[in-house]
Amino acid sequence: MKDFTLKHAKTFDEAASLLAGGAQILAGGTDIIYSMKGMHSPNLPDELVDISGIVDADYIKEDGNFLKIGALANLSAIAESSIVKKDANALAEAAKAVASPELRNAGTIGGNICQRPRCIYYRNEFNAFPCARKVKGGVCYAITGVHRYHSIFGMVGGCAAVCPSDTAVALVALGASIVTTKKTWKAADFFVIPNKDYGTARGEQINAIDSDEVVKEIQIPIVSGQKSLYRKWAFRKAIDFPQCSCAVVANGSKADIALGGVYNQPKLFTGVSTSDPVAAGETCVKGASGFDMETEAKHDIYSNTYKIAIMKTMVKRAVASL
């Protein structure tokens, strides 16, 4: 376990000011404590700033034309909320798809969209694989190793890891905004990884926020007549990260579709026609390719090409079921 000191913040702004020296936020702790225990990275913080005591930061409410969710709302509350099911069903289904009831009770939406990658090499204990995300000049071990969990839309900055967050996919498809202590981000811009900073703590993030920036609120536009859903495929049924997932948000005969588990950020396709589900599935895997390696042919278990077939069928079925 990495040693750390713990500070407690009473407001998001206070939390942000406490991050200046390289500390990191502790919300539900289901992700960061796992990393501290596993000593996954040489960039782990010496200090954590606990935000779980910030009052009134776990709300779920309608405000004008927006559904607003506080960063400390837990995933169970979001999954069960009748307001979320009505205004942004894809998010309720994505929250419900995360891990187990215990982890959903503890895990917050803020933590879900700020969790670190789940690549098997990145997460190896004691930094056994000093990969490109964690160490300057590090390599991506997935290329020559097991890459069945990895991107089918190419690498970013020499890393093939995928965005692990279920809710990120729904938020991008729903056109959500993310309010932080510094600015309001469009979800599609938020989940751009800071690859120039690979080899530092910031380069390990799945989003573009600064190291001293804290998520306060999620805002989702309420659109009358809109239908949305989330689908997920993982190796294990009970508790597992998505290898393929999709959020479909339909307005009339057009849908915005975001894919999860297949790229370093949710992969967004806008204005897809819902009249032909088969074509929608094909549209969403255009440009996808598995890692083309000699080992792939010899050892199918290492390959990620299966994701293309699953993704195509998943989108087709999701669109057909709208």
Ligand SMILES: Cc1cc2nc3c(=O)[nH]c(=O)nc-3n(C[C@H](O)[C@H](O)[C@H](O)COP(=O)(O)OP(=O)(O)OC[C@H]3O[C@@H](n4cnc5c(N)ncnc54)[C@H](O)[C@@H]3O)c2cc1C
């Ligand atoms: C066994 C297991 C299975 C899991 N399965 C899934 C899964 O299927 N799908 C999925 O999406 N996730 C999964 N997770 C990951 C994790 O549990 C969730 O992402 C959870 O929502 C994280 O929230 P948290 O509040 O516990 O975050 P924490 O662990 O407290 O924080 C996670 C990260 O986010 C940062 N952070 C937290 N809140 C903020 C904030 N408001 N502003 C800025 N930074 C912040 C922290 O510094 C830390 O780096 C799983 C985890 C485990 C252990």
